[in-house]
Amino acid sequence: MSENKKKYKGTYFISSISLTSAIVEYGISSIFILSLLYVLHFSTPLASQTYAYYYGLAYLLPILIGYLSDKYLSKSRALTIGFVVMILSQLFLSFSTSLYQPSNIEYNSYFFSIQNISYALGLFFLAVGAGFTNLSITHIINSINDKETSVHAFSLYYPILNLGVMLGAILMSVIIGEENYYMYKWTFLLFAIILIIGLIVFHLLKNKYLVDNKGKLMKDEHSKNSILEESNKLLGKISSKSILEIKNLNLKERLVLFNSSLGKIEKDRLTVFLIFLLIIIFYRIAYSQTSVSMVFFIDIFVERNLYNYEVPVQLFFMLNPLFILILSPILMKFNNMINERKIEFGFIERTIVALLIIVLCFAMLSALGYYLDIDGTDKISIIWIPIVEFMVAISELLFSIAGYSLVGDLAPEKYYSLFFGLFLATRSISMYLSGKLSILFPTDGNPTFHMNIPINGLMNYFLIIVTMTLIAVIILYSLRKMLRRKMHLDKLIQ
The missing domain is CATH 1.20.1250.20 (MFS general substrate transporter like domains)
Known part of the structure; x- marks a missing residue:
């Protein structure tokens, strides 16, 4: 292994793990609207509204997840939770799409059914799991690189991420093809297997490959302070007031x-x-x-x-x-x-x-x-x-x-x-x-x-x-x- 590859060994390793989650996350996004239109039989306006609700939630959740992860979870544990929750999401989505029935009916509003509830749970778990996974991966890349190597590290990570995006779309096309909506259930099960493989590889090899740019094993700890305590420490650093005084401020x-x-x-x-x-x-x-x-x-x-x-x-x-x-x-x-x-x-x-x-x-x-x-x-x-x-x-x-x-x-x-x-x-x-x-x-x-x-x-x-x-x-x-x-x-x- 060249000196440069040794320096970024940890980055290559965690980026390859992120490849599995990217295949799943972006593979699903490639058929997200199609599944709403032709599997759940939503109208175009209802499918658009669902897209708005889901992605609005999916990009807002990481803010809360980031706080929880910093306080209670180590980086590898946060990644594990993310993968497990994403696997559960695939099982819910697979079950929902297994109930697919061809129909010319178009629904203009939400209604309760086993299929819709299962699909909604699958999307919610996917948003939560992806939030944990993506945050922990970027956190790991930051922690195993310093200011001199972080830019290059992310330049290595970004193409691998996009490779996952591309593979996800190809997989959906190869397995499903055109209008084979009854195949969606098998695709979601395949995605669950891909995630399981990624999680197993991570735990088997992390102690060998998850090292920083100096070859030292990544420190895997979390903050023991609450968000309020971290806020007090931050304000204490930037003001002349003591932390005790800051605690009494509204x-x-x-x-x-x-x-x-x-x-x-x-x-x-x-x-x-x-x-x-x-x-x-x-x-x-x-x-x-x-x-x-x-x-x-x-x-x-x-x-x-x-x-x-x-x-x-x-x-x-x-x-x-x-x-x-x-x-x-x-x-x-x-x-x-x-x-x-x-x-x-x-x-x-x-x-x-x-x-x-x-x-x-x-x-x-x-x-x-x-x-x-x-x-x-x-x-x-x-x-x-x-x-x-x-x-x-x-x-x-x-x-x-x-x-x-x-x-x-x-x-x-x-x-x-x-x-x-x-x-x-x-x-x-x-x-x-x-x-x-x-x-x-x-x-x-x-x-x-x-x-x-x-x-x-x-x-x-x-x-x-x-x-x-x-x-x-x-x-x-x-x-x-x-x-x-x-x-x-x-x-x-x-």
Whole structure:
């Protein structure tokens, strides 16, 4: 083993374990909408609403799970709980889909049945399990790497994660194929087996491979203090008050103390950060449409016959991670090139370009929608979908790099976790709003309404996303000079 591989042995090991959970988590996301539409027989608006509720919860839960894990659980125990809960989720989902019966009935509201209750429990356990698993994996990667190696460690982890995303979509397509909904039960059982294998491998080999970049076995302890005690310690470090005095403060007084602990530069950067959170929500609402309304679009309006083979809808979900895997090293070389030439291409420029690519992407879909009949008799060529996914992948890479670098550059050392938690929490809000927006997706001749504007075609629907994203571009571009000034880039440690 080379010296570099030895240095990142622990990172390679935990990333390979994360591969199993990624296959399951993202494999399910590739057929999430399809299972709601054709197994549970939900209407399009009800499926969109369910998407909103589930992903809103799924991205909010890690905040609570993170607190619980820090207080009560070691990192490996948190990962074990995550895997076990995810395995239970697969059993519930398998049981629910085993009750599948073909039907032309469409349900417009929730109702109690064994199938629906089992499916809901499966989704809840999946959200909880994925929260534990993802947090513990990133926590482990952070703990076995220092500041010098953490960036490279995550650059190793990210492609492996996307490989799992791609494999999950391929597995769903190979096993299920097109419209074989009775096969879902076997897929969920396979996913349970994959998780069991990942958990067994983790426990058998963790004491050998889960080492830090210096070859020492990972420390696997947890904080013995409560959240309130940790808060008191933090406030004690940043103020002249003793912890005993802080314990007697009420919430309002604690907030005043928190505010007084921030200097002018930190307050300016906090302003930039909060504005950027708003931009994130705009971006994520648009980006998330690729996993909800685009499913409706591909299913209804895309000609998927390719040399007498009907391409399954879920197979399209492998395109985004595939393009990310291909584009990641190219983007790294691009970053090195602009750094060497000292070209200004910071988070503001990256974000504006990422947003404009999304605008162009949905403007193209809107133009295509103009030529499509709303009853679905006309279909577009399959070639348009890889073009859309390629554009989305470029946008996502630019935006993710901008987001993570923003948190790293602007977050005060003492509040890094708080800032990063807020950054991740925006996904919950945006995924929820994305699902709510997709309720308006037109699938028949009946118009839907948004702010009293009739949406009776695909062009109108996609123009909403174009308009919304353009507003974000205008806000960011208009404020760019003020934001750059309040970032105090000259004060950042290089």
